[in-house]
Amino acid sequence: MTLVRPLQGRSEPVSAEAFRAAMRNLAGGVSIIATGRGEDRRGLTVTAVTAVTSTPPMLAVFVNQSAEAHDVIKATGAFCVSVLAAGHVPEAALFSGQNGLKGAIRFAPQDWDSLVTGSPALTSAVANIDCELIECIGLGSHTMFLGQVIGTRCDDGAPPLIYLRAAYHTPEPLGRPTE
Numbered sequence: 090m091t092l093v094r095p096l097q098g099r100s101e102p103v104s105a106e107a108f109r110a111a112m113r114n115l116a117g118g119v120s121i122i123a124t125g126r127g128e129d130r131r132g133l134t135v136t137a138v139t140a141v142t143s144t145p146p147m148l149a150v151f152v153n154q155s156a157e158a159h160d161v162i163k164a165t166g167a168f169c170v171s172v173l174a175a176g177h178v179p180e181a182a183l184f185s186g187q188n189g190l191k192g193a194i195r196f197a198p199q200d201w202d203s204l205v206t207g208s209p210a211l212t213s214a215v216a217n218i219d220c221e222l223i224e225c226i227g228l229g230s231h232t233m234f235l236g237q238v239i240g241t242r243c244d245d246g247a248p249p250l251i252y253l254r255a256a257y258h259t260p261e262p263l264g265r266p267t268e
Contacts, residue, residue, distance in 0.1 A: 116253040116260075119177070121184045122150050123201075123209035124161045124168040130193045130209050131158035134185040136252050137231075138170055146238035148218060151231045157191055162234055166222045167206035171214035174247035175259040180211065181250060204240035215249050217242040 117136030125131050137151035150170065152159050162168050173181055182188065183195055201209045204219035211217065220236025248259045 113254050116251050116258075119173045119181050119250040119252050119257065121171045121173065121180065121211060121214075122152065122158060122162075122168050123171065123196075123211075124158055124165050125193075125209070126165075126207055128193045129161060130196050131161045132184050132195060132209065133158045134181045141235065147223070148220065148236055148238060150234050150236065151228070152234060153231050154227070155230075159232060162222065163225060163232075165206075165208070167208050168220055168222065168234065168236060169204065169206065169208035169210045170216075170218040170220070171209075171211035172216040172218070173211075173250040174213065174215045174244075175250050176247070177211075177213070177250055178257050181252075181257065204242060206239065210242065213244075214242075215244055215247050 118138065120135055120138050121132050122135055122138075123130065123132035133152065133156050135150060135152070139149050141147040141149050148170070150168065152162065158168075180199060183190065183198070196209060200212045202212055204210050204217060206219050206221060208219060210219065217240075218238055219240035221239055222234055223237050224233075224235040226233045226235070251258050251260055
């Protein structure tokens with residue numbers, strides 16, 4: 090990756106610790122990215138999911154290259170984003186590795202199915218966004234996986250789960266923005 094205009098006069102980069110401290114103040118929706126089938130299923134909890142374009146529908150997810158799901162996403166060429174609801178704190182903790190479980194065993198306590206790609210989709214999620222992988226871009230310790238959305242399922246009734254300042258929260262509606 091090349092900067093269009095190099096930064097001038099910067100003697101040292103911001104430390105990883107300082108960057109993480111600043112990012113703790115950026116609220117993020119919590120999702121599980123899942124891929125694979127059967128005993129090859131893998132998943133991880135993320136807050137790094139973003140819409141790229143609606144025509145055609147695409148999104149980007151950012152996955153640490155050391156995550157066990159990373160290479161499975163590349164190998165299968167597909168992934169599903171399950172947007173978590175407020176009641177999914179146990180699932181978020183499970184797929185973040187807090188209990189030490191790895192691999193397909195993480196999927197056992199929940200009810201999963203699939204949409205189009207065959208990637209696992211959490212049935213109780215606020216939304217499932219099923220994607221075919223169209224591009225991978227290495228960015229430092231992470232890979233940006235760009236996915237073409239080929240299937241969705243939504244349940245707009247439950248409030249979403251968000252992560253802010255190292256804790257899970259549920260947003261309180263403050264009204265709708267005016268146009």
